[in-house]
Amino acid sequence: MVFSKLFSSSRSRDKENEKKYIINGYPLTTSPVIPDILKHHVEFKKVKYGSIDLLGLTFAHEGSDLVKPESLELFRNKLEKWYKSNPKFLEQINYKFPKNLIAISAARPSFDVGESCHEFKLRNPFKPSENSYFTYRKHSECIQCAYYNEDGVEFLAGITFYPAPHGKPQLLKSNDALLYLASGSYIRYPLEDRRKSFLMTEYKQYGRFCSVAGKHVLLTCSRNDRAPRHYEYNHVTKEYEYIFCDECCRDYYTYKWEEPKKDTPATAAPIVVVEESVPAAATATDSESSAVSRASSTESLVGGFERIDVSSDVESDIYDAELID
Incomplete structure (x- = not known):
């Protein structure tokens, strides 16, 4: 009984710690933070809409049971709202996501998914300017955004969602809201x-x-x-x-x-240098041989899984109209 109370208390503290990071904000970094769960990745697939690489799906070994279905459904429901005006595209994701799906990447307008779950690139016919660069910011342990910086402006290039970055997702209502606000607050490229x-x-x-x-x-x-x-x-x-x-x-x-003036240094927020680089697209067939290094993360503070109703009565569904060009 004592052990049970201590374990429950520890889980509660971990949840509160993650909530503090969410509220206070994560730093802007020069390379993405890599969660430990990506050491299991063995395959990366793209989902196209016409010629657009709109989604990226990162998988562990087939049959792996690494992710709770509630977390996968949260993001699949979000995709259905974002792209509801494009039924042909929705047909490609109109299925229950498998439990070996460990990362989902969604490109924003004017961008494509690259060759890994964290990589995004300008869509043709756009070309990056000479002094442009990418930055990254976590919004929670489950959500990381990639920003394309050009002419002093941060443009949201894409969102990467980890259904279970530390194996046991929590704060699903907060993550649902964070996805909504991140997608709604973006500045469209090119600047208008x-x-x-x-x-x-x-x-x-x-x-x-x-x-x-x-x-x-x-x-x-x-x-x-x-x-x-x-x-x-x-x-x-x-x-x-x-x-x-x-x-x-x-x-x-x-x-x-x-x-906009050309090649103005971006000054939106201080940037934290993360030394670890993003790994190349997974090609290994053995999860043990495809270990992924990661930058410092708060995931060590997080544990436990709390089931939360992911339905949202507050969110508006207006954000599908411009998500696909």
């Missing part, structure tokens, strides 16, 4: 006048990087006073909130579209 963007003209919403919040935020101007507010998720109360921000409000009223 946000006042003419689809989300702004149709729904009075747009994304920008807020230096006060230290992250990309989804702003909504749909309230009665039409002033922009951060649309946030409270990971403690598990509810969405509207937060007023002086910086974003000033930016909204003084915003003026100008053609």
